[in-house]
Amino acid sequence: MANLGEAQKQMTRRLLPESGLELFRTKGYATTVDDIATAAGTTRVTFYAYCPSRSDLMRALIGEQLKGTLERVRSPEHGSTARDPVATVAEGTHEAVMSWLRRTAELWPAVRPVVRIGRDASVVGPDLPDLVGRWIEEAVAGIEDGLTAAGRLEPHQRRFRGVLAMAQPDYVAQHRDGSDWKFGRDQMLEELGASRVRLLN
Known part of the structure; x- marks a missing residue:
């Protein structure tokens, strides 16, 4: 029994x-x-x-769902960041960036609804912080760490470049299905990759 x-x-x-x-x-x-x-x-x-609450369940769900897109490691500057983007940014080549973007794009269909839920919940639920914003900030910190490791750009530029580098794929991932951009998936990734390489070099 x-x-x-x-x-x-x-x-x-x-x-x-x-x-x-x-x-x-x-x-x-x-x-x-x-x-x-x-x-x-x-x-x-x-x-x-x-x-304990609906909010706690939401926190756990978003954390669990988004965790799959970032392999977290300890960062002396930022507490926790992601191994893959740090290494990719530090390498900085078109090939490395495209490889990372392709892997990330494979996760978009699963992550997109979770990001939407998280953003909606942070607006409606005053007891819920911006969980998605924290996740994006962690990714930005990873990009900053990669730029620091590579010694590229001036220290004051690194964080903002990370913000720009995350904002573009986030926007594309969230709006791709309803868009009329006249780009196929591969063209879209090529454009994102070229833009990210320019931002990070």
């Missing part, structure tokens, strides 16, 4: 975030605790036994 109870707990631990993520994607942050509990086949009481 103990094994059955543990299996039920494990299933609930899995279903609550899965149900929450799906509902946040379809309904936005208007999703309630009762909505999530019902979708997971449980109750509000059980939800609170596993998660």
Whole structure:
């Protein structure tokens, strides 16, 4: 019986975030605790036994979803940053930048709805900080670290160039589907890559 109870707990631990993520994607942050509990086949009481609040679930979901796009390592300057962008920026070649962009673009379909949810939640939920903004700031810090490691640009330029280098792919990732840019995916990535190489050299 103990094994059955543990299996039920494990299933609930899995279903609550899965149900929450799906509902946040379809309904936005208007999703309630009762909505999530019902979708997971449980109750509000059980939800609170596993998660202190809807905001905490949102934080965990966004952190988990976005974590997949950044392999975090410790940075003396910024606390935590991402290994791949730091190495790519430090190398600075067109080939390295394009390789990183292609890998990142593969994640766009999965990350795009999570970024939208996170941005909506930070506006609607006063108890939620800008989780997506923090993630982007971490990526900017990674670019800054890469430029510092390579000794490129003046110290006062590095952060702003990182902001510009992150803003472009973020905008493209979020607006690509509804756009009429007359660019195929590969052309779009080539343009982004060329722009990023200019920014970071």
